[in-house]
Amino acid sequence: MTRTGGRIDKRQAILDAAFAVFARAGFDAANVQEIADAAGVAKPTVYNHFQDKDTLFRAALAAAAEQVAAANLAAVARIAPDGDPRRSLTRAARALARRCCDEQSRALRTLTYAQLGRFPELLTDVHAVTAGRLADALADRLARLVVGGQLRHCDPAVVAEQFLALLTGPLERRSQLGTRRLPAAEIDAVADNAAETIVRTFA
Amino acid sequence: MTRTGGRIDKRQAILDAAFAVFARAGFDAANVQEIADAAGVAKPTVYNHFQDKDTLFRAALAAAAEQVAAANLAAVARIAPDGDPRRSLTRAARALARRCCDEQSRALRTLTYAQLGRFPELLTDVHAVTAGRLADALADRLARLVVGGQLRHCDPAVVAEQFLALLTGPLERRSQLGTRRLPAAEIDAVADNAAETIVRTFA
Amino acid sequence: MTRTGGRIDKRQAILDAAFAVFARAGFDAANVQEIADAAGVAKPTVYNHFQDKDTLFRAALAAAAEQVAAANLAAVARIAPDGDPRRSLTRAARALARRCCDEQSRALRTLTYAQLGRFPELLTDVHAVTAGRLADALADRLARLVVGGQLRHCDPAVVAEQFLALLTGPLERRSQLGTRRLPAAEIDAVADNAAETIVRTFA
Amino acid sequence: MTRTGGRIDKRQAILDAAFAVFARAGFDAANVQEIADAAGVAKPTVYNHFQDKDTLFRAALAAAAEQVAAANLAAVARIAPDGDPRRSLTRAARALARRCCDEQSRALRTLTYAQLGRFPELLTDVHAVTAGRLADALADRLARLVVGGQLRHCDPAVVAEQFLALLTGPLERRSQLGTRRLPAAEIDAVADNAAETIVRTFA
DNA sequence: TATGAATGAGCTTTCATTCAT
DNA sequence: AATGAATGAAAGCTCATTCAT
Missing domain, CATH: 1.10.10.60 (Homeodomain-like)
Known part of the structure; x- marks a missing residue:
C-alpha cells in the first residue's frame, strides 16, 4: 500500500x-x-x-536549512524551563554543537559560502532560518529561566546571542570553516566551555 | 626596455x-x-x-598569495626594532588590516573557500604562504622588541599568533567572510584595538 | 443550455x-x-x-478551412439570382476579398505554405475545401444569371475561375503572400476591378 | 597539395x-x-x-541568394547588345526561367516563405539580391538595345520589370509556389511567351 | 613560441507523449 | 472522459583542450 x-x-x-x-x-x-x-x-x-538548476539549488538549501533549524530548535526545546540551568544549558550546548558539526550543517555552510558570488542572498536567507530562529527560541527559554529565578536578571536576547557566539565561533575556527572534522570530545569541550561561561556569568 | x-x-x-x-x-x-x-x-x-585550467588556477592563486605575502611582510618590516612599540605596532596593524581587506586578499580567500571541494590543498598552501610567513616574520620582529626591552619577556611566536588572530578574526566576522566591504574607519578601529590589546598585555 | x-x-x-x-x-x-x-x-x-500533434494540426486547419469555406459560400449566396449583376457581383467580390484578407484566411494560407514540406497534402486539401467549393458555388450562381439572361451565354465554371483569379491574384501579390495587411480601400478597389472586368466581359 | x-x-x-x-x-x-x-x-x-542557428540560416540563404543572383545576371549578360532582339531575349528568358525553376531557386523561395514568421526581413533581403539586381541588369541591357535601335524608345526599367513579371508570375502560379516541378517544355513555353510579348510590344 | 582553427564531450533545457488515477 | 505527474529523446550551445602552421 x-x-x-x-x-x-x-x-x-x-x-x-x-x-x-x-x-x-x-x-x-x-x-x-x-x-x-x-x-x-x-x-x-x-x-x-x-524551474531550473538555480531554483533547485536555492530550494535544496532552503529545505536543508529548515531541517537544520528544526534540529536546532529541538535541542533548545530540551532545555528544562526549571531545574539546574547548568545541566540544561550544557546538554543543549552539546546537542547544538554536535548538530553544528554534522554533515548537513557543514555542507549547508560550505555551499552557502562557496556560492556567495552567484547566490548572494543565500547567506542572509540561510542565516535567518538557522541562526535567527535559533537565537529567538533560545532567548525565549532563557527568559523562562530568568522568570523562574534560575538565571539572574538579564536581556535574554543578548545572552542567547553570546551563548551561540561562544559555540559557533570556536567551532568554525577549529574546524577551519567546516573543512576539518572535529573529534567528538573537542566538540563537547567547546560546548561545555560555552555553557560554563554563560552559567558563571548569568546564573 | x-x-x-x-x-x-x-x-x-x-x-x-x-x-x-x-x-x-x-x-x-x-x-x-x-x-x-x-x-x-x-x-x-x-x-x-x-597544463590545464586547474593548473592555471593553482598557479594564479599561488602568485596572488605571493603578492599578498610580500605586502604583508612589508608591513611587518616597518615595525621599528626600537622606538615606541605602541606606535610601531599600531601602524603595522593598520597596514596589515587594510591589506587584509583589499580586493586581492579578499578574492584570494573567497576563491580558496569556494573551491575547497575541488582544490582541498589550496587552503593549506595559501595559508602557509600568507599567514605562515607573516606570523614568522612578525615573531621575528617581536623578538627584537623583546630583546630590545620594548616588550616584556614572552614567546614571540605566541604573541604573533594572537596579534594576527585579533586582527583577522574580527575583520572576517565583520565583513561576513569578506562579503561586505568595511569602511576604512572600522578597519582602523579593529587594527587599533588589536595593537592596543597586545601592547597593554605585553609592553 | x-x-x-x-x-x-x-x-x-x-x-x-x-x-x-x-x-x-x-x-x-x-x-x-x-x-x-x-x-x-x-x-x-x-x-x-x-492522436498527436500532426493530427491536431491537420484537424485544426481542416476546421478553419471549413469556416473559411462557409463564409465564402455565404458571400456567394448573397449574389441575387436576378436583378442587376453589376451590383450583385461587386458586393460579392468585396465580401470575398475581405474574407480573403482577414486573419483566419491569411493564417490558413500562411500555415499551409509554411508546412508544405511536412504536410504536402494540406495544400490540395485546403484548396479543395476553400477554393474548390467556392468556385463550384459561384459557377452555380453564375449559371442562374445566365439562365435569367443577366449574363450572356458562357461557361459558368470558366467565368467563376477567372473571377476568383482576378480577386486572389492581385490580393496575394499586393499583400506579399499575406505578409502585409492591406487597407480596406485597396481591398475594395481590387474587388471592384474584378467585378467590373467580369461584368464588362460577360454582361 | x-x-x-x-x-x-x-x-x-x-x-x-x-x-x-x-x-x-x-x-x-x-x-x-x-x-x-x-x-x-x-x-x-x-x-x-x-553565432547560432538563426544566424546560420540567414547566412545560408544569403549565400544561396548570391548564387542565384549570379546565375541570373549571367543569363542577362548573354543578351547580345546588338543583333536580333527576339533571339537574344528568348534565349535569356529561357535561361532565366529554367534557373527560376531549379532546385536552388525553388528551395530559396520555399524557405523564405515558410519562415516569414520568424525571419520577416528575409523576404525583402532575398528579393533585393535576386530580383532587384536582376531587374537592374536587365534594364541596363535593354537600354543598350534601345540605344542600338533594336528596341523602340521606352523606359528600360519598366520594360525589365514587366519582362520579369511575365516570367515569374506564370511560373509561380503553374508550379503552385514552387511546389510542383514543371516539365521543361512548359517552362520554355512560358519563357517564349514572355519574350514574344515584350518583343512585339517594344521591338 | 604563438596562434587560428577545429573538435569531443557534456550540460541544461524543452517537448511530445504516456501512465495511473 | 479528464487530469496530474512522469518520462524518453533530442537539440542547441559551450568549453576545455588540441592540431597544424
Missing part, C-alpha cells in the same frame, strides 16, 4: 538528492542528471518541480 | 589576468578564452604555459 | 485554440501545452481527442 | 551543407549536427563560424 509515487514524495526525494549531490560536488560540478538519478526520477521530473 | 612579447611577461600577464577573471567570475564560470583575452594572448598560449 | 463540459465543446475549443496558437507561433514553435491552456483543458485531453 | 582544411573552405562547406539540409528539412526540423555532418566538420566548428 506504500505508493512510491506521489508528488510530494518525489519533490522531497529530489530536494534530498539535490542537497546530497550539491554537497558532494558543488553547484557547478553537480549535474542535473546525477540528481535525478539519485532521486530515482527522470530528469524532466526535476524540471517539472523546479 | 620592456619588451612586451617576452615569455616571462606573457606568463605574468596570464597569471594576472587569470586571477582577475577567476576573482570576478569564480572558477567554473571563468572561461579560458576570457582569460586569454584579458591577458592579450591567444588561448593556446595559455596552454603552452599551463 | 450551453454545457461547458460537453465533449463536442471541448473538441471544438481545442481546435479553435490549436488554430490560434499555430497561427501565432507556427507549427514547430507552438507547443501542445500552450494549446491545452488556451483551450482550457489538460494536455492529455488534447491527446484523447487527437 | 589540395589542403582540405582552410577556413574559407570550411565556411563555404558549412553554408552549402546548411542550405541543403534546410532545404530538405525546413528550418525547425533541420538540426545543427546534421548540418555539421553534411559539411564534414564538427558541430562546434559550425558555431565558430556562425
Whole structure:
C-alpha cells in the first residue's frame, strides 16, 4: 500500500538528492542528471518541480536549512524551563554543537559560502532560518529561566546571542570553516566551555 | 626596455589576468578564452604555459598569495626594532588590516573557500604562504622588541599568533567572510584595538 | 443550455485554440501545452481527442478551412439570382476579398505554405475545401444569371475561375503572400476591378 | 597539395551543407549536427563560424541568394547588345526561367516563405539580391538595345520589370509556389511567351 | 613560441507523449 | 472522459583542450 509515487514524495526525494549531490560536488560540478538519478526520477521530473538548476539549488538549501533549524530548535526545546540551568544549558550546548558539526550543517555552510558570488542572498536567507530562529527560541527559554529565578536578571536576547557566539565561533575556527572534522570530545569541550561561561556569568 | 612579447611577461600577464577573471567570475564560470583575452594572448598560449585550467588556477592563486605575502611582510618590516612599540605596532596593524581587506586578499580567500571541494590543498598552501610567513616574520620582529626591552619577556611566536588572530578574526566576522566591504574607519578601529590589546598585555 | 463540459465543446475549443496558437507561433514553435491552456483543458485531453500533434494540426486547419469555406459560400449566396449583376457581383467580390484578407484566411494560407514540406497534402486539401467549393458555388450562381439572361451565354465554371483569379491574384501579390495587411480601400478597389472586368466581359 | 582544411573552405562547406539540409528539412526540423555532418566538420566548428542557428540560416540563404543572383545576371549578360532582339531575349528568358525553376531557386523561395514568421526581413533581403539586381541588369541591357535601335524608345526599367513579371508570375502560379516541378517544355513555353510579348510590344 | 582553427564531450533545457488515477 | 505527474529523446550551445602552421 506504500505508493512510491506521489508528488510530494518525489519533490522531497529530489530536494534530498539535490542537497546530497550539491554537497558532494558543488553547484557547478553537480549535474542535473546525477540528481535525478539519485532521486530515482527522470530528469524532466526535476524540471517539472523546479524551474531550473538555480531554483533547485536555492530550494535544496532552503529545505536543508529548515531541517537544520528544526534540529536546532529541538535541542533548545530540551532545555528544562526549571531545574539546574547548568545541566540544561550544557546538554543543549552539546546537542547544538554536535548538530553544528554534522554533515548537513557543514555542507549547508560550505555551499552557502562557496556560492556567495552567484547566490548572494543565500547567506542572509540561510542565516535567518538557522541562526535567527535559533537565537529567538533560545532567548525565549532563557527568559523562562530568568522568570523562574534560575538565571539572574538579564536581556535574554543578548545572552542567547553570546551563548551561540561562544559555540559557533570556536567551532568554525577549529574546524577551519567546516573543512576539518572535529573529534567528538573537542566538540563537547567547546560546548561545555560555552555553557560554563554563560552559567558563571548569568546564573 | 620592456619588451612586451617576452615569455616571462606573457606568463605574468596570464597569471594576472587569470586571477582577475577567476576573482570576478569564480572558477567554473571563468572561461579560458576570457582569460586569454584579458591577458592579450591567444588561448593556446595559455596552454603552452599551463597544463590545464586547474593548473592555471593553482598557479594564479599561488602568485596572488605571493603578492599578498610580500605586502604583508612589508608591513611587518616597518615595525621599528626600537622606538615606541605602541606606535610601531599600531601602524603595522593598520597596514596589515587594510591589506587584509583589499580586493586581492579578499578574492584570494573567497576563491580558496569556494573551491575547497575541488582544490582541498589550496587552503593549506595559501595559508602557509600568507599567514605562515607573516606570523614568522612578525615573531621575528617581536623578538627584537623583546630583546630590545620594548616588550616584556614572552614567546614571540605566541604573541604573533594572537596579534594576527585579533586582527583577522574580527575583520572576517565583520565583513561576513569578506562579503561586505568595511569602511576604512572600522578597519582602523579593529587594527587599533588589536595593537592596543597586545601592547597593554605585553609592553 | 450551453454545457461547458460537453465533449463536442471541448473538441471544438481545442481546435479553435490549436488554430490560434499555430497561427501565432507556427507549427514547430507552438507547443501542445500552450494549446491545452488556451483551450482550457489538460494536455492529455488534447491527446484523447487527437492522436498527436500532426493530427491536431491537420484537424485544426481542416476546421478553419471549413469556416473559411462557409463564409465564402455565404458571400456567394448573397449574389441575387436576378436583378442587376453589376451590383450583385461587386458586393460579392468585396465580401470575398475581405474574407480573403482577414486573419483566419491569411493564417490558413500562411500555415499551409509554411508546412508544405511536412504536410504536402494540406495544400490540395485546403484548396479543395476553400477554393474548390467556392468556385463550384459561384459557377452555380453564375449559371442562374445566365439562365435569367443577366449574363450572356458562357461557361459558368470558366467565368467563376477567372473571377476568383482576378480577386486572389492581385490580393496575394499586393499583400506579399499575406505578409502585409492591406487597407480596406485597396481591398475594395481590387474587388471592384474584378467585378467590373467580369461584368464588362460577360454582361 | 589540395589542403582540405582552410577556413574559407570550411565556411563555404558549412553554408552549402546548411542550405541543403534546410532545404530538405525546413528550418525547425533541420538540426545543427546534421548540418555539421553534411559539411564534414564538427558541430562546434559550425558555431565558430556562425553565432547560432538563426544566424546560420540567414547566412545560408544569403549565400544561396548570391548564387542565384549570379546565375541570373549571367543569363542577362548573354543578351547580345546588338543583333536580333527576339533571339537574344528568348534565349535569356529561357535561361532565366529554367534557373527560376531549379532546385536552388525553388528551395530559396520555399524557405523564405515558410519562415516569414520568424525571419520577416528575409523576404525583402532575398528579393533585393535576386530580383532587384536582376531587374537592374536587365534594364541596363535593354537600354543598350534601345540605344542600338533594336528596341523602340521606352523606359528600360519598366520594360525589365514587366519582362520579369511575365516570367515569374506564370511560373509561380503553374508550379503552385514552387511546389510542383514543371516539365521543361512548359517552362520554355512560358519563357517564349514572355519574350514574344515584350518583343512585339517594344521591338 | 604563438596562434587560428577545429573538435569531443557534456550540460541544461524543452517537448511530445504516456501512465495511473 | 479528464487530469496530474512522469518520462524518453533530442537539440542547441559551450568549453576545455588540441592540431597544424
